Amino acid sequence: xxxxxxxxxxxxxxxxxxxxxxxxxxxxxxxxxxxxxxxxxxxxxxxxxxxxxxxxxxxxxxxxxxxxxxxxxxxxxxxxxxxxxxxxxxxxxxxxxxxxxxxxxxxxxxxxxxxxxxxxxxxxxxxxxxxxxxxxxxxxxxxxxxxxxxxxxxxxxxxxxxxxxxxxxxxxxxxxxxxxxxxxxxxxxxxx
Amino acid sequence: xxxxxxxxxxxxxxxxxxxxxxxxxxxxxxxxxxxxxxxxxxxxxxxxxxxxxxxxxxxxxxxxxxxxxxxxxxxxxxxxxxxxxxxxxxxxxxxxxxxxxxxxxxxxxxxxxxxxxxxxxxxxxxxxxxxxxxxxxxxxxxxxxxxxxxxxxxxxxxxxxxxxxxxxxxxxxxxxxxxxxxxx
Numbered sequence: 001x002x003x004x005x006x007x008x009x010x011x012x013x014x015x016x017x018x019x020x021x022x023x024x025x026x027x028x029x030x031x032x033x034x035x036x037x038x039x040x041x042x043x044x045x046x047x048x049x050x051x052x053x054x055x056x057x058x059x060x061x062x063x064x065x066x067x068x069x070x071x072x073x074x075x076x077x078x079x080x081x082x083x084x085x086x087x088x089x090x091x092x093x094x095x096x097x098x099x100x101x102x103x104x105x106x107x108x109x110x111x112x113x114x115x116x117x118x119x120x121x122x123x124x125x126x127x128x129x130x131x132x133x134x135x136x137x138x139x140x141x142x143x144x145x146x147x148x149x150x151x152x153x154x155x156x157x158x159x160x161x162x163x164x165x166x167x168x169x170x171x172x173x174x175x176x177x178x179x180x181x182x183x184x185x186x187x188x189x190x191x192x
Numbered sequence: 193x194x195x196x197x198x199x200x201x202x203x204x205x206x207x208x209x210x211x212x213x214x215x216x217x218x219x220x221x222x223x224x225x226x227x228x229x230x231x232x233x234x235x236x237x238x239x240x241x242x243x244x245x246x247x248x249x250x251x252x253x254x255x256x257x258x259x260x261x262x263x264x265x266x267x268x269x270x271x272x273x274x275x276x277x278x279x280x281x282x283x284x285x286x287x288x289x290x291x292x293x294x295x296x297x298x299x300x301x302x303x304x305x306x307x308x309x310x311x312x313x314x315x316x317x318x319x320x321x322x323x324x325x326x327x328x329x330x331x332x333x334x335x336x337x338x339x340x341x342x343x344x345x346x347x348x349x350x351x352x353x354x355x356x357x358x359x360x361x362x363x364x365x366x367x368x369x370x371x372x373x374x375x376x
Contacts, residue, residue: 001371010367011360018342042367046339049370052320053340056229057236057244064228064249065221068256071213 001045004038013039017046205268209259224252227269230341234273234351237336238280239329247283251276266350270343273351323373331366338363 004010009032015021016029033039203211205226211219228248235247255262255275262271324332333352337343338359345356345363352359 001375003368003371007364011364014338014342014363015344017339020342020344045371045374048316049320049324049339052317053233053237053324053336054229055317056232059228059232059245059248061224061228062221064252065224067249067253068217068220068224069253070215070217071256071259074260 001041002038004036004042006032006036006039009033009036009039010042013043013046017043017050206264209262209268212256213259220256223268227272228252230269231272231276233336233340234333235276235280237332237340238277239332240280240283243283247276247279250279254279267347269341270347270350273337274353277351277353319374320370323370326373327366327369331362331369334359334362335366335370 009029012021012025012029016026021029033043203222205223208219208223208226212223231251232244232248235244235251240247251272255268255272262268266274324335327335330352334348337348337351338345343351345359348354348359348363349356354362
């Protein structure tokens with residue numbers, strides 16, 4: 001059996017066999033097939049191959065179905081874990097709490113816990129997705145830091161900013177690796 | 193319980209999943225009926241041996257157990273193939289740890305299909321089966337998905353964990369090898 005030199009059409013023959021071509025593509029392939037003995041022979045071979053491949057060892061469908069348990073809604077344990085982690089960050093400062101400091105004020109020694117956490121969270125994200133980091137969510141000239149003031153000392157704006165920062169930490173574990181990994185550009189195919 | 197899925201042959205996979213999540217266990221049965229044969233063929237193409245049915249069952253149990261991770265970005269069948277493939281690889285690794293010789297060699301596959309040969313009355317079919325058996329594992333996997341299941345290169349790439357371009361190359365290499373084997 002010889003190969004037709006038209007690789008594009010040969011590439012489409014399995015899709016033709018399974019009726020997965022657009023009507024336009026199908027007409028193109030049919031037009032080629034009408035004058036090409038090699039492609040007709042290849043399509044016939046593919047049809048016979050499909051028939052052979054679709055012979056399946058028997059499996060007990062009822063037994064498989066019976067093994068499937070009823071649906072259970074997912075727990076929110078992972079959310080709870082991250083909320084707990086955020087709480088630990090607050091407690092880690094002892095009775096001290098977070099304050100917002102202007103960038104032009106040097107952080108005190110030992111006041112870097114939340115800053116580090118925020119930067120760590122930022123580093124876990126794919127490059128270019130900085131919108132979810134605590135540091136980038138805070139107003140530009142400011143950053144989160146552990147300080148000596150009590151939560152009750154924060155005004156409404158500062159408290160909102162702090163909570164927004166913690167909320168973005170929750171978003172980190174939900175970053176879907178599978179979605180972010182598949183970034184390689186698709187190969188141009190010209191087929192289905 | 194919601195409406196009967198046994199009447200729902202026109203329902204999409206996602207419709208059936210929604211019904212199952214709503215408490216209709218028959219929707220799960222319908223999905224198994226719809227996809228079990230294809231998953232079985234795929235598992236067999238991976239060179240799985242006596243544990244085919246176990247792998248197929250485990251595939252469905254795991255798929256339904258983590259159905260909330262299925263977002264419909266690929267077809268349910270492609271997702272099932274991906275799970276089945278991982279299971280076969282896991283079985284192979286655990287067999288290897290036990291010291292068993294589990295590489296997918298031609299001899300293994302031929303042994304597997306000896307039994308099947310008994311029901312293949314047609315000699316031509318046996319020759320075609322033998323030709324497929326002689327492909328490399330990756331070529332066979334891609335060829336079965338392309339020709340047996342009619343999947344696109346994109347779907348094959350998603351199932352096998354490769355690129356569309358690589359899947360295309362494997363398919364054409366497989367096709368060339370099969371023609372040569374059948375011409376011998």
